[in-house]
Amino acid sequence: MIQWYTRWNRRASKWLWWVVIAGLLASLPLAYERIMTESSSNxxxxxxxxxxxxxxxxxxxxxxxxxxxxxxxxxxxxxxxxxxxxSTLNELRLAQRVDLYSSRDAALITGQPAAAGENFTYVLFKDQESQQRLQPMVERAFQTQGITVRPWSYEDRQGLVVEASLEEASLKVMDPxxxxxxxxxxxxxxxxxxxxxxxxxxxxxxxxxxxxxxxxxxxxxxxxxxxxxxxxxxxxxxxxxxxxxxxxxxxxxxxxxxxxxxxxxxxxxxxxxxxxxxxxxxxxxxxxxxxxxxxxxxxxxxxxxxxxxxxxxxxxxxxxxxxxxxxxxxxxxxxxxxxxxxxxxxxxxxxxxxxxxxxxxxxxxxxxGPAHSFTIYNSSWQGLLKPVAVIGSVAVIALTLAHFFPWLLLISFVLGAVMAGGLYILSPNMLFKMLALGVGVCAPTLGMILAIQSIRKRRAGKLTGAKMGFAINLFIRTSLISMIGVVFIVALLNNIIYSLVIDQYRGVSLLHLAPILIIGIYLLFFSEGLKPGEIVNRAKSLLSSTVTVLWVVIAGALVAMIMYYLSRTGNEGKASAFEKLFRALLENNLGVRPRIKEFLFAHPVFILGAYLAVKYRPSALYIFILGIIGQLSIVDTFAHLHTPVYISSIRVGYGLLLGIIVGILFIVVWELLARSWRRWVLPSRE
The missing domain is CATH 3.20.20 (TIM Barrel)
Known part of the structure; x- marks a missing residue:
């Protein structure tokens, strides 16, 4: 039994990728219908x-x-x-249709004392036309709420007495x-x-x-x-x-x-x-x-x-x-x-x-022109395609898990598919949100894991090519794998309730934090092909390491960075005045503003990290812990479901293009600094 499972588990890796491809093909028409819906109201x-x-x-x-x-x-x-x-009595007063008085004010203008303890509202219409059109409206509104209304006049102007205080009467709503x-x-x-x-x-x-x-x-x-x-x-x-x-x-x-x-x-x-x-x-x-x-x-x-x-x-x-x-x-x-x-x-x-x-x-x-709602495109064949997209999403999650526990590949996929089928019957919307979060976390994580494996193969001589070209090519391939999560999210959550923000993509903080932690764990314990016993020994060694003040300071700085990073996610993040100015500059000149953290930081760091890991030391791979921020940001851009798909596509496209340019500049600057170091600093030390 174990041998049978092991044999099929080993084969599952290849055909699960075909399941992912099938899910992507099924997702494209679903994404297209969302685009059609978004373009129906302009x-x-x-x-x-x-x-x-x-x-x-x-x-x-x-x-x-x-x-x-x-x-x-x-x-x-x-x-x-x-x-x-x-309308309210106060609004009619502002529009100069009526005059309003309290019992005390009415007593002053009429010269007749108000009844003891009376606190009513006295209404005088401006003219006969105002009386004819507004009096029935006022009487009906107050009588409906059980408030007595009776006629009143002053000199040649007609009015009403509303048996409620002026403050309360001014709050009651009437016809427009x-x-x-x-x-x-x-x-x-x-x-x-x-x-x-x-x-x-x-x-x-x-x-x-x-x-x-x-x-x-x-x-x-x-x-x-x-x-x-x-x-x-x-x-x-x-x-x-x-x-x-x-x-x-x-x-x-x-x-x-x-x-x-x-x-x-x-x-x-x-x-x-x-x-x-x-x-x-x-x-x-x-x-x-x-x-x-x-x-x-x-x-x-x-x-x-x-x-x-x-x-x-x-x-x-x-x-x-x-x-x-x-x-x-x-x-x-x-x-x-x-x-x-x-x-x-x-x-x-x-x-x-x-x-x-x-x-x-x-x-x-x-x-x-007059605002109007979207025309909702929701073809009958969505009921056939969405289950395929669901299975494709489950396959992505299973493939990611298998890079940590290979023996779980087949069983995790089967159990995931069965659970998804049951939840699809009970609460499809809940299933779609859970899978969207799962695939949103796993797609960029899977892309980074495959990138790390490619670099190790390159260092082992199994892959060739120019170092900078390899780094850029690896960045593009990793971004395409991250986009798998984008396609599934758009397809699974293509319901109009997400475009209108009646419901939302859930787990934004988890999306921004989990892939970073997972890649850190993968680099420490799983990327070098260690056996289970060796993984345990490395974990014990790390846990028993001597903790110095420096490590405490570094840990505190990391926690502060993470808190700041999370505070900048979602709609609640605050930007400085300079950043707002820079954003406006990008928006006004490019039409769609790329994300600054992508093209000025995360994407260039990925390219530089890949270059350094290939040319110098494999320890440079730990830079990928920061580089994955750009990959999960790609997914997060499309998780803003109220943003039109074409706007998100342009934003991500700009981020990738500018990120490659800035990444090349990072490499050039690094090489200039490295050569200067070797030429001027090292000889002086010797």
């Missing part, structure tokens, strides 16, 4: 928050005239859409302001609906009416406000959420998925799924970020900040599948100027001109 929409404009106008001597002027200026700058909220919708339409703006979950309990009839009003005004998309979506009552499968989903389908409204939130809006994923992912991604310029465009800045400082925001908008559209950019602003008290200022002109400046966001986005191949 319109970018800039939207301004209309409520913010009303807030700013309140500090102007003629608010209505100011709003009109700013709307015209925004239209000229290229902002084509306005986000309109469900019909005057605002008409005015914005007349100005030529598209309407984007902004809905909240503040109307509790949820009323399908009330939401139906609101969506109908927005649809009549031309709205095709919704941005949800707050921590939860309308209809969310604490659980994902509530009847209220089902009703909301049905209404979204009825009015064919697309949903905006706001990026970089601390937590997804509760209930959003359910609505996205029920709407068949009629969803697009939204990037927001917050009020606080807009504030930094204004204030007491020099002209140069202001231009630099404007350019940074413009670059950010372009990068969002190109690199992160963003289809809507939501602009916010607010008034700021400027004590030095003794006035209230706003960043509206600076925001418009981020869009205008040759270096502005609009022209650069169009130049990148996008068009300006």
């Amino acid at each position: 319109k970018i929409e800039f939207v301004f928050d209309y409520r913010d404009l009303l807030d700013i106008a309140e500090f102007r001597p003629n608010p209505s005239e100011f709003v009109d002027e700013q709307l015209d200026a925004m239209k000229r700058a290229g902002i084509e859409s306005m986000a309109v909220y469900e 302001d019909p005057f605002a919708l008409e005015h914005l339409q007349n100005k030529g703006f598209r309407i984007v609906a902004r809905l909240s979950n503040r109307s509790l309990p949820f009323s399908a009839e009330d939401m139906d009416r609101k969506l109908s009003l927005f649809k009549e005004a031309g709205a095709k998309s919704i941005i949800f406000e707050g921590e939860s979506v309308p209809g969310y009552t604490g659980k994902e499968d509530s009847p209220e959420l089902e009703q909301m989903a049905e209404l979204l389908d009825k009015y064919d409204m697309a949903l905006a998925a706001i990026e970089l939130q601390k937590a997804p809006q509760k209930g959003f994923n359910y609505l996205a799924k029920e709407s068949r992912y009629n969803v697009f991604r939204l990037h927001s310029l917050s009020e606080a970020e807009a504030d930094r465009l204004g204030g007491n800045l020099t002209e140069q400082e202001q231009e630099e900040r404007i350019q940074v925001i413009a670059d950010r908008f372009v990068l969002a559209a190109k690199d992160r599948n963003i289809k809507m950019i939501f602009l916010n602003a607010r008034p700021s008290k400027n004590l030095e100027r003794a006035s209230y200022t706003d960043p509206l002109e600076q925001i418009r400046e981020t869009l205008r001109g040759e270096e502005g966001a609009l022209k650069r986005i169009v130049k990148a191949g996008y068009t300006l």
Whole structure:
């Protein structure tokens, strides 16, 4: 039995590579369908928050005239859409449709004392038209929530008494302001609906009416406000959420998925799924970020900040599948100027001109227009190809494991295939994420292991060729093996939920750390063909070595380096001002920015390490512990599933090309230093 297993285990190494190739061939159509999905939506929409404009106008001597002027200026700058909220009494006040008073204020203007203990809200409509159109809306909104509303008038103006405090009444949401919708339409703006979950309990009839009003005004998309979506009552499968989903389908409204939130809006994923992912991604310029465009800045400082925001908008559209950019602003008290200022002109400046966001986005191949969701390409034959990609991924993991424990090759593949089959039935999405992480770790690791073996064969005389050419060729071959992981990740996670970041690639920190540790272990214990007993003896020798202060310092430095390296991974990593400037320079000149750690560090270090190991000492192979950072970075680039595949491909291509050039420079510099050392330093010592 053991002999039979040993014979088949030895043969398995060759035919498992054929399994990998079959998996790659099956993965290519899956990757192609993701590319087709990504290219189905190329319109970018800039939207301004209309409520913010009303807030700013309140500090102007003629608010209505100011709003009109700013709307015209925004239209000229290229902002084509306005986000309109469900109205509130306070918003109607800002729009000069009503005047609001507390019980005390109403008593002062009427000259009649307020009832003892009364704390109500008094509403006066500006004119008869405002009363006719807004009074039914106000009465309905408050009566629905059990708040008594009764008529009131002052002189020749009609109004209402709302039996709630002014502070509370100002928070209640109503139908959108019909005057605002008409005015914005007349100005030529598209309407984007902004809905909240503040109307509790949820009323399908009330939401139906609101969506109908927005649809009549031309709205095709919704941005949800707050921590939860309308209809969310604490659980994902509530009847209220089902009703909301049905209404979204009825009015064919697309949903905006706001990026970089601390937590997804509760209930959003359910609505996205029920709407068949009629969803697009939204990037927001917050009020606080807009504030930094204004204030007491020099002209140069202001231009630099404007350019940074413009670059950010372009990068969002190109690199992160963003289809809507939501602009916010607010008034700021400027004590030095003794006035209230706003960043509206600076925001418009981020869009205008040759270096502005609009022209650069169009130049990148996008068009300006209403944001819409992707057309999802999901052919029926995906059900046949994905299992093949799954088996191919299992084969890559088994082949990697076999370089440490050769006898496990066949059994690990069979057990892996059986477990994958069971999980494919129970939870395919979980299986795909687990395999994507596994193959993401194993592909660059396998590539580096084969590179180390090639160098040892070269030193043994089994391979020939120029040393620099060998190093570059080895780098390219290793990168191609790492790309095996890329193809499987793109194929396994080609679901639209990853492009929309409704779900994500998991285990980024593990991807960045595990291959480094594995290659370090391989170099120490497995790369020299040691027998099991010799491996154990080497481990004992290392564990029993004398620990000096120097080793403690080195270990501390390594831990600090690892912590810094991990802190730079993912979206949370922080870059210095110089690095941001260098990034912008690369982005603006190359169109797509290659990763700095790849072409200035990891790729050149790989090439230099291979060259030194072949020409000088095999101990130079330990440089590969750093060189693998570039290989896993290749995989990580494509693990950013919200980035279009073609952008990631260009980024990696630039990194490889520039990495080879810088790697050659590393070798040249090393040789110059080595010759100088031999010529000047060694003779003087002798």
